[in-house]
Amino acid sequence: MPQSASVSTFRDTNSARDLLVSLFRRNETVLLLCLVVLIAYFSFASGSFFTVRNITNVLGQASLAMIAGIGVGVLIIAGEIDVSIGSLAGAVAIPLVVIMNHGGSLELGIAGALALALLVGAINGYLAAYLGINSLIVTLGSMFVIRGGIYLYTGQKAIPDKQGLESFYQIGNGRLFGTVPYPALVALALLIGFMYLMRHRPFGRKIYAVGGNPEVARLAGFNVKRIKFLCFIISALLAGIAGILLSSRLGSAVHVAGLGFEFQVVAAVVLGGVSLAGGVGSLFGVALGVLILSFLSNGLGMLNLATEWQLVTTGAIIIAAVGFDEMKRRRQ
Amino acid sequence: MPADLTMSAPIATSYAGPALEMTGIGKRFPGVLALENVDLTLEPGKVHALMGENGAGKSTLIKILAGVYQKDAGSMRIGGAETAFKTPRDALRQGVKVVFQEIALISEFTVAENIFLEEYPTDAVGSIRWTTIRKDAAALFERIGFGVDPAAKVGNLPVSQQQMVEIARALAHRARIVVMDEPTSSLTPKEVDLLFAVIRRLTGLGIAVLYVTHKLDEVFEIADTVTVLRDGRHISTKPIAAHSHDSLIQDMIGRRIENLFPRSRGPARGETILSVEGLSTSKLKDIAFEAKAGEVLGFFGLMGAGRTELAKAIVGFDPIRTGRITIGGKRLAPHDTRTGVSLGIGLLTEDRKSEGLMLELPVLQNTSLAALGNFARSGFVDEGSERSAVQEFVDRFRVKTPSLNQPIKNLSGGNQQKVLLARWLMRGLKVIVVDEPTRGIDVGAKSEIFALIDRLAGEGLAVVMMTSEMPELLGLSDRIAVMAEGRITKILNRDEATQEAILNAAIG
Numbered sequence: 001m002p003q004s005a006s007v008s009t010f011r012d013t014n015s016a017r018d019l020l021v022s023l024f025r026r027n028e029t030v031l032l033l034c035l036v037v038l039i040a041y042f043s044f045a046s047g048s049f050f051t052v053r054n055i056t057n058v059l060g061q062a063s064l065a066m067i068a069g070i071g072v073g074v075l076i077i078a079g080e081i082d083v084s085i086g087s088l089a090g091a092v093a094i095p096l097v098v099i100m101n102h103g104g105s106l107e108l109g110i111a112g113a114l115a116l117a118l119l120v121g122a123i124n125g126y127l128a129a130y131l132g133i134n135s136l137i138v139t140l141g142s143m144f145v146i147r148g149g150i151y152l153y154t155g156q157k158a159i160p161d162k163q164g165l166e167s168f169y170q171i172g173n174g175r176l177f178g179t180v181p182y183p184a185l186v187a188l189a190l191l192i193g194f195m196y197l198m199r200h201r202p203f204g205r206k207i208y209a210v211g212g213n214p215e216v217a218r219l220a221g222f223n224v225k226r227i228k229f230l231c232f233i234i235s236a237l238l239a240g241i242a243g244i245l246l247s248s249r250l251g252s253a254v255h256v257a258g259l260g261f262e263f264q265v266v267a268a269v270v271l272g273g274v275s276l277a278g279g280v281g282s283l284f285g286v287a288l289g290v291l292i293l294s295f296l297s298n299g300l301g302m303l304n305l306a307t308e309w310q311l312v313t314t315g316a317i318i319i320a321a322v323g324f325d326e327m328k329r330r331r332q
Numbered sequence: 333m334p335a336d337l338t339m340s341a342p343i344a345t346s347y348a349g350p351a352l353e354m355t356g357i358g359k360r361f362p363g364v365l366a367l368e369n370v371d372l373t374l375e376p377g378k379v380h381a382l383m384g385e386n387g388a389g390k391s392t393l394i395k396i397l398a399g400v401y402q403k404d405a406g407s408m409r410i411g412g413a414e415t416a417f418k419t420p421r422d423a424l425r426q427g428v429k430v431v432f433q434e435i436a437l438i439s440e441f442t443v444a445e446n447i448f449l450e451e452y453p454t455d456a457v458g459s460i461r462w463t464t465i466r467k468d469a470a471a472l473f474e475r476i477g478f479g480v481d482p483a484a485k486v487g488n489l490p491v492s493q494q495q496m497v498e499i500a501r502a503l504a505h506r507a508r509i510v511v512m513d514e515p516t517s518s519l520t521p522k523e524v525d526l527l528f529a530v531i532r533r534l535t536g537l538g539i540a541v542l543y544v545t546h547k548l549d550e551v552f553e554i555a556d557t558v559t560v561l562r563d564g565r566h567i568s569t570k571p572i573a574a575h576s577h578d579s580l581i582q583d584m585i586g587r588r589i590e591n592l593f594p595r596s597r598g599p600a601r602g603e604t605i606l607s608v609e610g611l612s613t614s615k616l617k618d619i620a621f622e623a624k625a626g627e628v629l630g631f632f633g634l635m636g637a638g639r640t641e642l643a644k645a646i647v648g649f650d651p652i653r654t655g656r657i658t659i660g661g662k663r664l665a666p667h668d669t670r671t672g673v674s675l676g677i678g679l680l681t682e683d684r685k686s687e688g689l690m691l692e693l694p695v696l697q698n699t700s701l702a703a704l705g706n707f708a709r710s711g712f713v714d715e716g717s718e719r720s721a722v723q724e725f726v727d728r729f730r731v732k733t734p735s736l737n738q739p740i741k742n743l744s745g746g747n748q749q750k751v752l753l754a755r756w757l758m759r760g761l762k763v764i765v766v767d768e769p770t771r772g773i774d775v776g777a778k779s780e781i782f783a784l785i786d787r788l789a790g791e792g793l794a795v796v797m798m799t800s801e802m803p804e805l806l807g808l809s810d811r812i813a814v815m816a817e818g819r820i821t822k823i824l825n826r827d828e829a830t831q832e833a834i835l836n837a838a839i840g
Contacts (some may be wrong), residue, residue, distance in 0.1 A: 196459075200460050200462075201459065202458075202460060205441075205445070208438070208441070212439065212440045213437075213439070216436045216438055216449075219420050219421075219436055220450050221421050279438070279440050280440055
């Protein structure tokens with residue numbers, strides 16, 4: 001082959017125009033732009049939107065979905081899904097609050113909560129990854145089982161936190177320097193950690209490979225089942241963390257906590273550009289998806305749009321965004 | 333596998349003999365002897381072509397080399413040492429890389445990342461060294477002269493470049509033997525030239541190349557030695573200079589095939605039912621032919637000739653670019669199976685499992701599917717008349733099933749095929765297109781399917797049969813259309829069709 005052929009097909013990445021074009025092809029750039037436009041619009045439309053108080057409030061609320069979204073994002077990239085996270089986020093509050101009510105420390109309560117999450121993740125992962133049962137079915141099933149278990153244990157009532165530990169209140173409601181909510185810091189730390197994992201650790205790349213083409217991954221010698229299993233564990237643990245923070249915000253173990261949370265999270269993940277087919281998407285995109293939905297809901301509320309219409313708007317935006325993305329992909 | 337890409341040459345060995353020696357290789361599948369006593373020797377730095385008709389055993393042999401299948405008999409030596417592969421990883425570890433037609437790359441990853449998929453280079457804390465990956469991949473490509481951008485996403489590359497990435501991946505793993513399975517089947521002539529340049533580079537590095545194909549011209553251009561297989565047996569191994577086109581074809585075909593399928597019907601004298609003019613799609617070019625009532629029109633072509641594409645285009649399953657398809661004088665709306673079915677054309681697909689059958693459903697529903705309208709009584713299916721109609725066909729076609737309620741997945745391939753035929757005939761067809769009607773069906777059931785096709789033509793249907801099997805083509809067809817690279821190269825009458833004439837037209 002002539003040497004010139006190899007030179008001519010190389011992309012000239014030095015050109016600023018090409019760089020811009022490739023930047024705008026990136027899903028994340030478009031999402032970031034949408035977020036900026038959204039915030040700008042609401043800032044003009046409502047005087048109380050762009051205030052430190054409101055923005056940090058939204059960040060605090062968004063962080064729970066972001067924490068769980070990271071886990072679900074990882075799992076969807078691996079080609080599986082987990083819709084039991086809402087029930088699980090509700091369920092972990094029970095060991096947490098019960099342990100504290102029996103005189104246990106916050107740390108012990110958290111350990112109990114995470115142990116429950118680990119157990120659920122392992123069961124989901126074993127059934128889906130090792131026994132090969134469709135993960136939507138498995139986790140849909142465990143979503144009902146867990147919720148049923150919560151109702152059975154609590155008798156459909158909230159279990160109040162009787163000990164009233166300050167530290168328990170602080171993890172969900174406290175703010176660093178009185179401004180940045182702790183849950184937002186947790187979400188940020190997890191986001192950075194998992195972005196690093198997915199981009200710079202062989203394990204993260206294997207997750208993409210397994211979701212993108214399991215057959216090729218198997219031929220390359222990856223343990224596909226084990227990788228998927230571990231992704232179920234990740235998803236469950238992060239849902240557990242979200243559940244702990246939620247419980248702190250509610251000040252108790254509420255039997256209906258986390259109802260519908262799973263679909264909010266899946267919607268944000270998909271809006272963030274993660275393909276349900278697996279192997280495609282980024283956690284940065286997931287974070288942007290969560291922020292867009294959170295600011296949207298907050299902003300529409302400030303414009304006094306009825307909750308009913310907020311739901312309709314949010315749903316339409318998700319379909320439009322994913323549809324747009326799909327059409328863009330097909331054109332390429 | 334070390335990620336040392338500064339080495340462009342394969343692992344140096346002191347061993348001076350052949351890169352690979354396979355002797356007496358045998359492989360048996362239930363009911364079939366796929367390979368019997370096959371020998372193959374690959375020399376370093378040489379291109380060895382492996383030829384044979386469909387079903388000659390080429391694929392089985394290379395799957396053994398790839399570690400996908402395990403041999404039942406014979407010995408395999410690499411660099412003089414006896415070996416056997418249990419998994420594809422084993423083959424790769426011992427320096428054998430098979431580039432299959434289906435590309436095994438992660439399409440969302442970059443070219444460079446795909447090359448290091450098996451083992452990412454990492455630093456002290458276990459982070460991936462992306463710069464190393466980019467630099468080493470670029471250096472590797474520069475050295476072997478591949479015109480592929482290491483930063484490009486594999487999914488955005490044409491197949492030819494994806495193939496090169498696979499070859500580069502082989503070199504990164506220091507493969508000593510590279511096997512290419514029909515590598516040119518989806519390449520343009522220009523890309524074929526590029527591929528040949530790459531192959532010459534490989535041999536220049538002392539790598540042994542096994543080139544699997546049935547395209548004669550390519551073999552004469554690139555190969556040093558040719559081995560021909562036929563019916564799972566080793567026929568000949570000769571230097572290419574000792575072969576002519578005719579002698580190679582002779583080796584591939586061997587004996588004359590007897591007419592195994594006596595026909596009951598006389599010559600077709602019906603009127604034209606199906607007519608296709610100027611049909612082109614992304615894969616087909618300017619196809620024109622007619623099929624008469626009561627005739628079997630056979631279509632032959634080697635892999636990638638476009639038979640399945642043609643079958644799907646004329647029944648309206650796939651979109652077409654230009655062309656006109658008429659059935660019984662009425663024009664078929666392109667890319668619309670509904671009008672196709674109502675005009676009376678049906679397709680028996682090549683892939684029964686994924687495109688024909690609803691595996692979990694019983695024989696009853698699978699048979700009546702296309703004709704449900706016949707049994708509708710005010711919007712509901714009248715199961716009584718459905719059952720009796722299906723039973724009639726099941727009896728007529730001698731479908732072996734314990735009952736109509738039996739899930740179709742429990743039936744043999746031959747009986748499944750009969751159900752699919754019945755499905756279309758219940759609808760009252762004028763034209764039936766059958767694509768590889770006997771694929772995966774055992775010999776006994778084959779002749780039953782042949783008899784059925786013969787009878788359908790005898791009853792006045794036009795049968796368009798796509799096949800890659802010479803015996804059924806010659807045995808059943810009234811006329812034979814030969815395809816190569818998306819065109820009809822020749823239409824032969826029954827009396828002028830010989831294997832040589834057909835194969836010559838198929839090679840194009």
